[in-house]
Structures are given as structure tokens and as C-alpha cells.
Amino acid sequence: MRNLQEMMSQMKKVQEELQQKMDTLRVEASAGGGVVTVQMNGNKKVLSIRIDPQAVKDGDVEMLQDLVQAAVNEGLRKVDDSLKGVLGGIAGGLKIPGLF
Numbered sequence: 001m002r003n004l005q006e007m008m009s010q011m012k013k014v015q016e017e018l019q020q021k022m023d024t025l026r027v028e029a030s031a032g033g034g035v036v037t038v039q040m041n042g043n044k045k046v047l048s049i050r051i052d053p054q055a056v057k058d059g060d061v062e063m064l065q066d067l068v069q070a071a072v073n074e075g076l077r078k079v080d081d082s083l084k085g086v087l088g089g090i091a092g093g094l095k096i097p098g099l100f
Contacts, residue, residue, distance in 0.1 A: 018083075018086065018087060021042060021083070021086045022041070022042030022043050022083065023041065023042065023043065024041075024042070025041055025042030025079065025082055025083070025086070026039060026040070026041055026042075026047070027039070027040050027041075027075055027078040027079050027082060028075070028078075029071050029072075029074035029075035029077075029078055030071055030074070031066075031067040031068075031070035031071040031074065032055070032063075032067040032070075034052070035051070035052045035054075035055045035067055036049065036050070036051050036052070036055070036064070036067040036068050036070075036071040037049070037050040037071060038050075038068075038071040038072050038074075038075045039075070040072075040075040040076070040078075040079055041079075042079055042082070042083060044076060044079055046072065046075070049068065049071075051064070051068075055067070
């Protein structure tokens with residue numbers, strides 16, 4: 001029973017640490033050679049989108065939509081990759097056989 005309590009305590013600590021990392025993590029992704037740049041946090045919330053004014057002058061709305069979509073998707077991928085590394089580092093300290 002004591003081992004179960006220790007394991008639960010460790011899991012809670014990992015959860016709190018992961019949440020803190022997600023809150024502070026920032027990634028930036030771009031598309032079209034920097035025409036569209038997106039910043040996100042570890043909770044996958046878009047913090048900002050920058051669009052080169054030249055992209056608007058061309059009037060190609062479909063291209064701009066594609067670039068925004070690509071930048072957001074790249075940002076999501078970067079968040080996932082970053083969190084995998086963070087989770088691996090945090091969980092590496094757990095002593096739960098067979099879990100990680």
C-alpha cells in the first residue's frame with residue numbers, strides 16, 4: 001500500500017511539472033519562407049500570427065490561407081515534439097517498473 005501512495009505522489013509531481021512546462025513553453029513556426037509566422041504555447045494556444053504585408057498586396061487569399069494553415073500545423077508539431085522531450089525527461093525520474 002505504501003508503494004502505491006509513493007507512486008501516486010510521484011505521478012502528481014510529474015503532472016504538476018508537465019503543466020508548468022506547458023504553460024511556459026513557446027514555439028515559433030513559419031511557412032512560405034517567413035511570410036506567415038505563428039507563435040504558440042505548450043497548451044497549443046496560438047499567441048500571435050504575423051503576416052508579411054506583401055502577402056496581402058498580392059491578393060492571393062487562397063495562398064495566404066494555405067500558409068496560415070501550414071504555419072499553425074508546423075507549430076502544433078513543434079509543441080508535440082517539445083513536450084515529448086519534456087515528458088521523457090520528467091518521467092525518466094519515475095521508478096514505476098514497466099511504465100516508461
